[in-house]
Structures are given as C-alpha cells and as structure tokens.
Amino acid sequence: MDKAEILIVEDESVTALEIEEKLKSIGYNICDIVSKGEEAIKVAKQQVPDLVLMDIKLKGEMDGIEAARIIRAEQNLPVVYLTAFANQEMMKRAKITEPYGYILKPFDEREMQTQIEIALYKHKMEEEIYKIDKLESIGVLAGGIAHDFNNLLTIIMGNSQLAKMYTNDKKILEKLEETEKAAMRAKDLTQRLLSVAKGGPPQIETTDIDRVIKETAKFSLSGSNVECEYDIPEELWLVDADKGQISQVIQNLVVNADQAMPLGGKIEIKAENILVKEDEYLPLKAGRYVKVSIRDEGEGIPQKHIKNIFDPYYTTKNRSTVKGTGLGLSVCHSIMKRHNGYISVESKVGKGSVFYIYLPAANDQTEKILREEDNPVFGEGRILVMDDDKMVRDMAREIIDYLGYETDFAANGSEAINKYKLAKNSDTPYDVAILDLTVRGGMGARKTVKKLLEFDNNVNAIVTTGYANDPIITEYEKYGFKAAFSKPYKIKKLSQILSELSKKDKQ
Numbered sequence: 001m002d003k004a005e006i007l008i009v010e011d012e013s014v015t016a017l018e019i020e021e022k023l024k025s026i027g028y029n030i031c032d033i034v035s036k037g038e039e040a041i042k043v044a045k046q047q048v049p050d051l052v053l054m055d056i057k058l059k060g061e062m063d064g065i066e067a068a069r070i071i072r073a074e075q076n077l078p079v080v081y082l083t084a085f086a087n088q089e090m091m092k093r094a095k096i097t098e099p100y101g102y103i104l105k106p107f108d109e110r111e112m113q114t115q116i117e118i119a120l121y122k123h124k125m126e127e128e129i130y131k132i133d134k135l136e137s138i139g140v141l142a143g144g145i146a147h148d149f150n151n152l153l154t155i156i157m158g159n160s161q162l163a164k165m166y167t168n169d170k171k172i173l174e175k176l177e178e179t180e181k182a183a184m185r186a187k188d189l190t191q192r193l194l195s196v197a198k199g200g201p202p203q204i205e206t207t208d209i210d211r212v213i214k215e216t217a218k219f220s221l222s223g224s225n226v227e228c229e230y231d232i233p234e235e236l237w238l239v240d241a242d243k244g245q246i247s248q249v250i251q252n253l254v255v256n257a258d259q260a261m262p263l264g265g266k267i268e269i270k271a272e273n274i275l276v277k278e279d280e281y282l283p284l285k286a287g288r289y290v291k292v293s294i295r296d297e298g299e300g301i302p303q304k305h306i307k308n309i310f311d312p313y314y315t316t317k318n319r320s321t322v323k324g325t326g327l328g329l330s331v332c333h334s335i336m337k338r339h340n341g342y343i344s345v346e347s348k349v350g351k352g353s354v355f356y357i358y359l360p361a362a363n364d365q366t367e368k369i370l371r372e373e374d375n376p377v378f379g380e381g382r383i384l385v386m387d388d389d390k391m392v393r394d395m396a397r398e399i400i401d402y403l404g405y406e407t408d409f410a411a412n413g414s415e416a417i418n419k420y421k422l423a424k425n426s427d428t429p430y431d432v433a434i435l436d437l438t439v440r441g442g443m444g445a446r447k448t449v450k451k452l453l454e455f456d457n458n459v460n461a462i463v464t465t466g467y468a469n470d471p472i473i474t475e476y477e478k479y480g481f482k483a484a485f486s487k488p489y490k491i492k493k494l495s496q497i498l499s500e501l502s503k504k505d506k507q
C-alpha cells in the first residue's frame, strides 16, 4: 500500500510541526496542515486524505468537533482527535462524531502510531463491508427483478415485431426497429446485472493463472493500439479459481486500462506469489495467494472517485455508446469475493492506475510441476532422500515415485548414513542419495557425503539446496557429489540426473 496521507488540523504551529515530523518519521505522508475547521473541511474535500488528525480547540468560529462532524457526514473520513482537553462535556460531544481515536497531549509517539494504524485499519474494513453490503443488496434486487424484467422485454420485442408486420409506414418501421434495438441492449444489461448478483457459484478448479491472463489479455486487446507486457515468474503457484469467471475479471480490468489510454500505451501485468499474514491490512484470511497487478499509464482516477468505482452503474464513460454501463468493476468485485479473494486499486491522476487481485493459491502444487515438465525420463532403482523439511520429502516422494523409482527418506545426515550403510549391505542398496545442503540442527550434505565416501567411494550423491546461487551448485564435484540442483525440483532435470546415475551404477 502507498503511504497513508494524513491531514493535520492544529492551530499551534510549533505543535503542528512537531506532529508532522513525528508522523513523517513513522512513515506517513502529510497532505496538509491547517489551523481552522473551515479550512479542514475544504482540504478534506479536495485532497481526500486517508485520515484526519484533529485538534479540538481551533482558531476561528468552528472547533474541531464540529469540523469532524461535517467531514464525517460529507466524506466519511476517519478522524482521530488530538487534544489537551478532556472534560466530560467535550468528550460527550466528541463521541457523537464517532471518532476513530482520541489521543491526549502531550502525546506519546507509539500511542499515536497505534491509534492511527487502528483507525486506518478499522476504516478500511468498514469501507470493505459497506461495499460488500451494497453490492449484495443490489445483487438480491437484480436477481429478483431480472426474471420479470426479461419476460417484459420478451413482450416488448414480440409486440414490436408483430407491429412491424401490420404496417408499411417507413417512419413507424424505423421507430419499431429502434425500440427493438433498445430492448436488445436492455437484455444484455440484465445479463450483466445478473452476473453481479449471481453468476452462479464459481466452478473452482486448480488453475494455471498465467495462461488465463495471457490468453484473456490478448483477446481483450485485439485491434487496440495498447500493448501488454508480462512479468510472470515460472514458479507462480496454481490457484483455486473458476477459469471463466477469472477471465472475465481480467478482461474487465484490461479493457478499462485500454479505455483509459485512448492514444495508446502500455499495460503491465505482473503476477507474484505472496504470503498474507494475520496482521496484514488486507481483508483476506492468512495464507498463500497469487497477486496479480494490472498497471496502466492512463488518465488515472481522482482520489475522491476511487470509493465509487466498484459501485454498480458508476461510470465516467459515455453511457450511450457500447462502453460504459459501469458494471465492469462491480462484476470483478463480486467474482473476487466469491473466490475468497480480493480486489483493490491505487491510482494517480495523470500517471495511471494499478488494479490488484488476490486469489488463493491451490493446496496441491504438484500438478503444475508435473504438467510443465512434460518429457521426463523414467527409470527404476532406489533413491534415498535426505531433507529436514517434511513438505519437501512429501513432494520428493510424489515426484520420484512418478518417475518410476522407489524412495526412502532420512531427516538428517546421521539417519541417512545409517540407512545407506544398512542398505548397502543388503540386497537392495540405494542407487542414488539426494542430500539437502543445510539441515537445521543436524548434519547437512557436505559432512554427510564425506562420511558416505569413506564407506563407499562410489556413492552417487546429489546435493540440493534452496539457494540457487550457492556456489556448491557449480562446484559440487569438489565436495564429492555427482550432481547438484536447486529446489524446487525441476522434474525434467531431476529425471535425467537420476536416470544417468542409476544406469551408470548398473553397468
């Protein structure tokens, strides 16, 4: 998120500067400092800060409580009072304005930060709930009337068509044609409105969003003078999503970006894996998500309109043309909500806008690896995998089994050595040992391979590490390994190495 913008309302300039300095050092932007209530109302309207820090006793006619009341009523901005006074009467008046916080002077920096953070968070969540409530009630309404509405349109269309058969009058025919056209458009509209309302529950499947993004963007921009650039990493997680619905979200966002740049330009689409933690200011459950950003360099959206753009029927485009029913973003919002995801926006007038969507990552990521690496080499033999991370071991089992081998596991170096020795003296020795470079609280690959070499100087040991840049990846031979690769496993490469090593052993 961008730095929060704060408006300081304070009539003592020394205090105001002190507050400004503190807030800046915490990491906020100060959009303005004013000393009068009337000014505060004006600036709040023009600049739409994220929060107003309001002194109660001000110069001029209006005090801070009255200014806060008006700002709350007109713009619903969060206000935190900062004051040296706290008598009963004043508290009573202040309470009515539903402040988001109340800080007493002299203030403590940490308390101020806590109060501001809580206020920002609370306000954001309230706006989110408000948005959802609004869209839901529209949805119920739309769902309710859509059926009747369609029937009425059928009657209008039918009668208009019949009427055309009873006349040869050119003027009347023309009017009836227009009536039909309008009725057809009304029908499309009902459909779109219905998809805000219902669109059905998403048909969730494990989805490779990379492909959905690229195909949809290409399709949406056909014939446009706008170009699309992608920044999508290979290791992007799969997501739980309804392909059709997500494609609709991407389409609406790309079309909006395109329309924001009538003279042409560039759209950047970026995708990344992110971990959302409990304490993050996002209306999402903690967990793994794929975040997609769609950035344009178009006209941007004025701050004061941002809270309206997800509203059904909010549009700044020409309604009489095909574009601009104002439903695109409402549809996006309700689809994202049905996916337990989230959509948000950042924008600067004249610079451009970025829309972010968050989709929950799928639980099972194996499918992607299996799908991407389409031509692995299959083989047979026994593989010992030493890794201290159970999830890595489970993943390794799935992949190595898939390649045709039998797997066995060790959680650290000593266990690996014991198992290796036992197997070596049995009928079923290991063909290859895959050893993790770093084992928390135990023996890692370097030491383990040394000991294994003392026991079996032909050991087929492979070193693996999560750090793709570790020098051991290129210098593995120096340490006695036969191969090296970085995690996450790339199936094709792993399959080739395993096949080579296990064959060599059998010759």
Ligand SMILES: Nc1ncnc2c1ncn2[C@@H]1O[C@H](COP(=O)(O)OP(=O)(O)OP(=O)(O)O)[C@@H](O)[C@H]1O
Pocket (backbone or CB within 6 Å): 252, 256, 257, 260, 296, 298, 299, 300, 301, 309, 310, 314, 315, 316, 317, 322, 323, 324, 325, 326, 327, 328, 329, 330, 353
């Ligand atoms: N990328 C963007 N750049 C600038 N303004 C945008 C952008 N995306 C949306 N907006 C603003 O938000 C409004 C609502 O967008 P939304 O997609 O919901 O409706 P629309 O594009 O006007 O009509 P529709 O999508 O139904 O054809 C737009 O009219 C525009 O003012």
Ligand SMILES: [Mg+2]
Pocket (backbone or CB within 6 Å): 252, 255, 256, 327, 328, 329
């Ligand atoms: Mg649109």
